[in-house]
Amino acid sequence: MIKKKILAIVYRKRNDKEEILALRQNDKDEIQQSVGLYVITGGVEEDESLTEAVKREIEEETGMKNIINIQDLNTVYEYKHPAEGNYLCQEHCFAVLVDEDVIQLNDEHTEYKWLAPEDFTREIYWYSDKSALSKLLNKFIRVDYN
Secondary structure: OOEEEEEEEEEEEEEOOEEEEEEOOOOOOOOOOOOEEOOOEEEEOOOOOOOHHHHHHHHHOOOOOEEOOOOOOEEEEEEEEHHHOOOOEEEEEEEEEEEOOOOOOOOOOEEEEEEEHHHHHEEEOOOOHHHHHHHHHHHHHHOOOO
C-alpha cells in the first residue's frame, strides 16, 4: 500500500526578505520529538487533491488561512516510516507563500520560528541532502540560500 502525503515549506515576505516557518514537534511523537525543527507535513485524505491537503494541513497545524500561492516543487520523497505501519509513503513537496503574523499551533507542536533561509537550511531536520534542499528553495522561492 502507498500512503500519499504532502510536505509544505511555508514562507512569508517581510521587509523584502523571506522567512520560512519551522515547527517543533511535541513530546507525544516519540519518533520525531528529539530531532529538531520540521516543516508542515500530513496525509492526503480520500478524494482530496494535493493542494487541498496542503491548505487543510496548514490550517490544522497553524491556524493560517491567508495563503497567497501554492507552488508544486515537482519533488516527491519516498520512504518507509515506522509510525506509518511501514507502508511506502510518497511525500509531495510544495512551497507555500502566506501573509500571516499570528499562528495558533495545534497540539502536534510546541513552538514555531520564522527563520531566514540560511538559518532554515541549517536548523531544519531534513532526512535528505540539505544542499539539494537549498537548490530546490532557490529555484522556487527565488532567493539565495547559500
